[in-house]
Amino acid sequence: MVELKPIRMEEAARYLGYGGQMPDETILSLMHECEEPLREACRPAYSVGIFDMECGGEAEVRLAECALTLTGKDIVKHLTGCTKVALMAATLGSGVDTLLRRLQRTEMAKALLTDAMAGAAIEQICDDVQSELQGKMPLYRQTWRFSPGYGDLPLALQEDLLSAVEAGKRIGLATTQGHMLTPMKSVTAIIGLQDMTKELRKVTAEDGDAISAPVGACAAGACAGCAYHESCLSRQDKSENETIDAETSDGGNA
């Protein structure tokens, strides 16, 4: 199980079409009013499976001891340089769907806000799951989350992905005939895992293409030695310094 942190209202506002702005006081206070019922309705849960990658071809990735085969050129590109793949399924649970159904019957404005906030909440859960995974596998850098339906990765893989992490049994996640996830506030994703120990040994100019990893998803203290140090879009000197400070003080305590 995973705990839902305070909902990032600025993210919810973005889903509501506010761009970078924050909503006015009336809307914002309405959003805060919506937060408690939403939290009560949320029962966040996730299931993750780690698989070794097996070479497939130009448009196919096979996973060891897993019935799921990923197809399409985009997923091959996404997983370039990875040796393992994390399959992830996460959901806020069916209570949120029920809450949204009820609000749509009675208070449409709240339904709209709660819907966007639930969208922000499930993304937060996914971020937290990735952070937890990072803690368990510190020597692997994670790619961003790639989901069925992105690019040419078929949405129809949804069912096989759910089976591979036993999402039905473990978190109650299913699909509709049209491969939509139910409960609705749910995410499935494929995360590539790049073995940092290998990369540290191959710092070459052609590896320096810009990559985008979520902030904080890289191994602690890995920035300085990373092959992508110069070009990584997510690298932040501030967070790097903090990491180093933390390590120093840990050493002191020991």
Add this chain to the structure above:
Amino acid sequence: MSNYPEILILDGAMGTELQAAGLPLGGVPEVWNLEHPDTVTAIHRRYIEAGSQVVYANTFGANRLKMAKTGHSVQELIGAAVANAREAVAQAGNPEAKVALDIGPIGRLLSPLGDLSFEEAYDIFAEEVRAGQNADMIVIETMSDLYEAKAAVLAAKENADVPVFLTMSFEANGRTFTGTDIDAMALTFSDMGIDGVGVNCSLGPAELLPMVKRLYTATKLPIVVKPNAGLPDPATNTYNVSPEEFGAIMRQMLPYGVRVVGGCCGTSPEYIRELTRVVREWEAERGQVSEDDKEFWPEDYEELTKLRDTRPTGIASANRAVWFSEPRCIGERINPTGKKRFKEALQNGDMDYILGQAISQVEAGAEILDVNVGLPGIDETEMMVRVIRELQAVVDVPLQIDSNKPEVLEAALRIYNGKPLVNSVNGEEKSLASILPLVKKYGAAVVGLTLDEAGIGPTAEERFAVAEKIVSRAEAVGIRRENLQIDCLTLTASAEQAAVAETLKAVAMVHDKLHTGAVLGVSNVSFGLPNRDLVNATFLTMALQNGLTLPIMNPNSEAMMGALRAYRLLMNIDKNSLAYMEAYKNYVPPTAAPAGNAAAGGTAGAAQATGSAAAAPAGDTMHREIAEKLGDGAASLYNAVVRGLTAQGAEITKNLLGSMDSMDIVNGVLIPALDTVGAGFETGRLFLPQLILSASVVQGAFSEIKEHMRASGAETVSKGTIVLATVKGDIHDIGKNIVKVLLENYGFTVVDLGRDVEIQAVVEAAKKTGTPLVGLSALMTTTLPSMRDTIAALREAGLSCKVVVGGAVLTPEYAAEIGADYYGRDAKATVDIAREVFGV
């Protein structure tokens, strides 16, 4: 002790055993019945050798949806699975061992959570049951949706004649993924004619122990327990409880009504061997001790047994159990009798109004809702099914199905998600013969009206006699007495004053002598009198004191709810007065109320106005114009809409209606205000939430206007009818609902077909209404083809209506390509299109 039945030993895991034998994650275990029959048979055989008296055939997921991609039929796979299990029985040399058909979840969620209908789920399960006709029994397991479990139980009972066990899977918080708790499961299935109910999978025996205890208090059926071998390590997928620990914890469960045991994920023949040893040892010890041996029986055994034996049953929705052990309020408002507005809602299929009535009653404290939709001219069966489906999608209280027609009751009982209360059977032969068997079959509770062919007996004794007859007839068909609630019938004090005491006396007789619960429609008593609340509340208190358990009443009446709360407090039912204190924590004595309310209202209004002042700078000119032309009241309504002051719109409108014509308010104030907000939205100054907030204010204003027009006998004016639908395959309909609200704001009548709408249903609605405009919504790229097909079907049907489409992934180009007449960029743009099409 000698006739104590032996505890039945089931098998352990199949799935994890197959994985150990090489089945990949995400692979299809059922295919191994054909491809590796020897492996499957060997696993069964090892379980039988370890002590299993029942093995589950490898059919858990063998339904037509999951098996579609395997290229094998359900019959083929289930046939092979049962044959493998039979072969294992033969190989093990234990002919006593039984083979169970194992039925797991379908893998798709039922509506409203998903897109699978209850009827489709039933068909899928029925196919499995028929394919497994050679099995000795049926086990329905790992269910997390009560509705799906009910479909499976009905399919099993109606298509086979063997014992049926049901086990559901609960999370550590005591609920399934879809929110069902132990009590709701126990109540729903205890009277449906199954042979065992229980829990399996999801957790280890230690985590399931408290749930088993809870289940013991909630059912008298044999309890089935099949836990995992503890919890899995997410990295290695191995389980953390050893066979010895497993056996030791299972032993602790045995006193609590557990009669059938086995293991689920992670358990192996070693676990079953140890479990068998422990169970037989416990049984031997139990044979030596008495029922009150403090050494043998656990500390809480006596207390839990007492609760189990003395608490009367109750009813349940999928997510909430309501026991009949204390007085409960049944909300009476979903009923057209004497309610013009409600009749209209039924005639127009206005679900929003009906659901609004339901939600407001639940918020006021109703614990059960009566549902009566009988009205001349409408198909009561169809309407009852529709209203129950809609209700159970938005409220979680259990329902009382109110009709005297067996066909209406049967249709409703079948699709009800939980255990309902049937209202009602009466002492007439025709009623007893047709309704009691339905109550029995679906495991419901039932209200018995104390009237018969001779009408309503004037004395308590006569009504008691009818009650006795109903009880004995119900028991004769196998309905347990605790499932009966007798209605001694409230007569009107203004017409038959002396009859009130007879009713109260009859309630007391039923309570004392028949030991059933008692129901009364309380509000009838005051009909025709002034200050009805006073009479109702007093009568309610008197009836409760005489043994009334389920008052059917208006929960929105503060006097009556207050009387019920106070009764619960005074009778020590509301422990530590917690519910009472919660209800009145903000209580202001009535004499001080006007000043207090005014102050509170004023503050809230001011805060809102300040907060949203920035929202409407452009409205000022219009505000001035309206003030000059129509007066200050109209201007403040305009202001309320533009600023989204939801608390004020209805109130101002109500006042305005005294001096202003309804249509002038609509056309002169509300629509200009919406236009102002709409213009702000179009220019990017205002955002969707603000638009919807303003729309909500207009909604409030409109309902006042409609109420006013109804009261003055005027026809409600509509600018035209539009059909809206979220297309087949798409279950995301918030976008469509936003459009609907806005269209209604502008005075259009919207026929909302909902989501995942069949193409033919759209065509039929367009035909029936003759609408010039159909709106279709789709969220996902995968459902765009369905949008195209719907448009094609409308054209093929020769309908001249225009089609507007909208949704996140649509583009104007694609809209044109699939043959739509208009592309609705957003809700506001769609309203503009509607105004253009209708020329208003």
